[in-house]
Amino acid sequence: MLDHSESYVTEDGRTIGGVVMEMKNITLRFGGVVAIKDISFDIREGEIRAIIGPNGAGKSSMLNVISGFYNPQEGDVYYKGALRPPMKPYQVARLGIARTFQNIALFEGMTVLDNIMTGRLNHMKAGLFAQALWKGKAEAEEVANREVVEKIIDFLEIQSIRKTPVGRLPYGLKKRVELARALAAEPSILLLDEPMAGMNVEEKEDMSRFILDVNDEFGTTIALIEHDMGVVMDLSDRVVVMDYGKKIGDGTPDEVRNNQAVIDAYLGVSHD
């Protein structure tokens, strides 16, 4: 296994920094069901980190732990070197962690633009009263936020649907709008829950391109869950493999691909 303790430069010229988030011996239970069992791994600054595994392996639970939606019964989460106490999701969002959802969680009746603007919530400081009157600070703030949002719209090439209500969009575009909203928060870590689920090959290629570009242009650290092995192996710098709540592999795509436990999990070997 490569030594990844120091920052290094990838083959394609990106710099991967030190550890930004670390999971230490995480165990998550729902009643008697153990969703995650004693898992440890880290996420490094600037990398694309994938979490893969068969259905029911606990991937989404893991992502929910990272996003603060679940608080694990055991184990610690370290963020930027400090222990992260149990938090509400909105508090985690303020730390600079944004996410998308497997089942798309957009406001269907609102336009694409307004949906993305909601991603700027943590960057709006003006009070309710000022916002309602749209005077002074509130106005300047909205202009500044709109500029950020417009740059994201440009980046994700969704100018033509700026004013379209999200409910009228096809699935692939909704996924892209969700990514835009997450980016609007200017996160330092972006969590993507099955960004390519249900997409056709062309949409997958587009989305892969955008994920790589986000990572490359903004230097955003990305953690993603994905079913499509081809996509994962192409995109990621490092991969964590889960099966039945346990970690069965961790390393570069090549290392994971040749890991016997991973092969067994995917090809189906009887579990003891």
Added chain:
Amino acid sequence: MSQLSQATQGLASIPALLNRNVAQFGDKPAYREKEFGIWQSWTWAEAAEEIEALALGFLELGVAEGDFIAIIGRNRPYFYWTMVAAQMVGAIPVPVYQDSAAEEMAYVLGHCGAKYVVAEDQEQVDKVIDVQDQLTEFDQMIYLDPRGMRKYDHSKLHQFSALQDQGRSAKDKHSADIQARVDALTYDSTCVMLYTSGTTGKPKGVVLSNRNIIESAKNACEFDKLGADEEILAYLPMAWVGDFIFSIGQAYWSGFCTNCPESAETMMTDLREIGPTYYFAPPRVFENQLTNVMIRMEDAGQLKRWLFKRFMAHAKKVGGQILDGGDVSASDRLMYALGNALVYGPLKDTLGFGRVRVGYTAGEAIGPEIFEFYRSLGINLKQLYGQTEASVFITLQPDGEVRADTVGVPAPDVEIKIDDKGEIFYRSPGVFVEYYKNADSTASTKDGEGWVATGDAGFFEENTGHLRIIDRAKDVGQMADGAMFAPKYVENKLKFYPDILEAVLFGSGRDRCVAFINIDLTAVGNWAERNNIAYASYQELAGHPRVLDTIQQHVETVNKSVAEDPMLSGCQIHRFLVLHKELDADDGEMTRTRKVRRAIVADKFKDLVDALYDGSAEVSTTTEVTYEDGRKGAISATLSLRDAAVVPTAAHKVAAE
């Protein structure tokens, strides 16, 4: 020729016009582009500064006089600046179709020996890098959008803005050189080189001089009284002569503003926001817009549908005449005014045509029904007849003399003659210099006295003096019994139906005509949705029996209409099929300007044509397709062939005699 230069007040180059515009209209917007949701604008003075900075940057790169600079990108102010900056340093701009596949690009870049390429983004840069081994002259590349470009080897790559910055800081070093190069430009210097789209064979590089462009632009501006306050939307391919004439030639001559859309997909919204006063589009754009209107009306409520039908019928009756200042009764005028308030006005506004004073369509013949639709709304849509080799303008329709079946009178300073075979020849100040590196083609197209063969057949109407184009001389043929075969005429009738995107008629040298039809996925898909017809792909929809039924009705209606013209009644469609794929420029079936390449289609789908003639009811076929990234694949399909009812006509035989 010096007196001609005087006619344009000694303004003998585009950079010279730029200087004049800065002096005359310095604070007026010259360019606008929508970016980040806002219309950004540059005045003539600001544009001139940007252009100069780039020209200085070109000198820093070592651009020499006579070098070719290829430009690959969609309509953006930066690329228009690039063309003028290239001219300032004595180089020759060569805009290239940005949707060309890498091999097509390799041909053009190789043929002109472009030393420099200015490309829009990573996608275009990658295409050039893919083929650079085939390009012996190619040296440096400049890109506009830095996204994804950071990891590239920058020894021969430059960012557009960085090059401008380099230029700005080297201003003192080069300003004398730039001045000398601009001063050296004459009326005979090459202004631009444009590649023809090539309905047959390889594209040819048409060399156009400053005289060609400036005189043509000036004449056309005077013909339609275009002034500095016009607004145009630049959305047609930059490699096409039309865009060059409108967005550079006429814009610089008149000093009006060129607006660039945010992206290809937002074009309709941007068109509406800008509300151009001078507008140009090939028939295809008008067809698409009409299709969209019809689809939206199908989805509208009953009252709206009734209003639309009622008032469009009235517009059809009197709209065109009112526009032409004809004799229309007061009650009809009142009714039209009401229609304008309720239907035509809002519709024009939605289409973005609310302010259009002069609109043109050209490139190929527009279906009369489509043409009349826009005219009846009160949009001053006119036809012109032009070619790359003529710097566009050969004939134009004057206001008040607009008809669907003619292309107007000779443009100012254009002479036209028609030879005994019916082919149209013209001579004008706009006539091209030569086909680059192709003396044979130049000689066979342009004779010693400057007459250019158009390859089109036509005649002047005796009473009006308007030119009528019959068809491309190459396309017009004879059927086995000697009757005239004019495919475009029939195809345009078919294309009036929103369901039909494209049609190709066969019948030259045969005893009857057959046709290929392409359905319009938007229109037919919408219809399928409303009728609960499930389909998984274009192919499946195209082969659906109910779709075929609808198309058959259209074909039979067209047959009836064709039968009314005794000359052309032989062109009725006896059998047809609906193609399993859209005709596509990537597959070579169309030109980049979306004209059908008949010979290639006939050859590629020979099995289908044969099946239409041998009477079989079904045919299985496999077709090669090219994906956008250049990869190849194949699709197979079983198509059902249909017989269409034709109107028996005695006139058919008469025409044959």
